[in-house]
Amino acid sequence: MKKGNAQGLAIGSVSEATGMSVHALRFFEREGLFLREIPRSAGGQRIYEQADVDWLVLCNRFRASGMPIAVIRQFAELVRTGPGNEPDRLELLREHERNVRARIDELTACLDVIHTKVVVYEQHLRSGEAAALWSPGLPGLAEEGARHA
Incomplete structure (x- = not known):
C-alpha cells in the first residue's frame, strides 16, 4: 500500500x-x-x-x-x-442482524419459487412439451397458464 x-x-x-x-x-x-x-x-x-x-x-x-x-x-x-455504551451498540447490531435475516428469508422464499420454475421448464424441455408452457396473449391458455406458468 x-x-x-x-x-x-x-x-x-x-x-x-x-x-x-x-x-x-x-x-x-x-x-x-x-x-x-x-x-x-x-x-x-x-x-x-x-x-x-x-x-x-x-x-x-x-x-x-x-x-x-x-x-x-x-x-x-x-x-x-x-466505552460505556456497548449495550446501545449491541442493540443496533442486533436490530440490523434481524433485518438481514428477514431479507435472507425473503430471498430464500423467492429462490424457492424460481427454482421450482427452473425444474418445471427443465422437465418440459426434456419431455418435448415446452410448447405447452403458458405464453401471455395466446387465446384459450389462461386456465392452462395458471397451472404451468
Whole structure:
C-alpha cells in the first residue's frame, strides 16, 4: 500500500485497499462516518491510518448488508463516544442482524419459487412439451397458464 507520507496512507491507497472510490471516501468524511477526524498534511492531503482502512472495510460490509448510512453514522457516533455504551451498540447490531435475516428469508422464499420454475421448464424441455408452457396473449391458455406458468 502506498504511503501518503511518513505518518500515514494517501487517499488513493485507501481507495485501492477498500474498493471505495475517492469520491466515496470524501463522502464518508463529510457525513461523519469515520471514527476520527481525518488529519491533513501541510499540503492539505488526507492522511489515513490502517485503523481507518479497517473501519471502512467494516462499513462496506454494513452497506453491502443493507445498513442505512444513518445507522452507520449512529454506530460510528457510539464508537467515537468510547466505552460505556456497548449495550446501545449491541442493540443496533442486533436490530440490523434481524433485518438481514428477514431479507435472507425473503430471498430464500423467492429462490424457492424460481427454482421450482427452473425444474418445471427443465422437465418440459426434456419431455418435448415446452410448447405447452403458458405464453401471455395466446387465446384459450389462461386456465392452462395458471397451472404451468
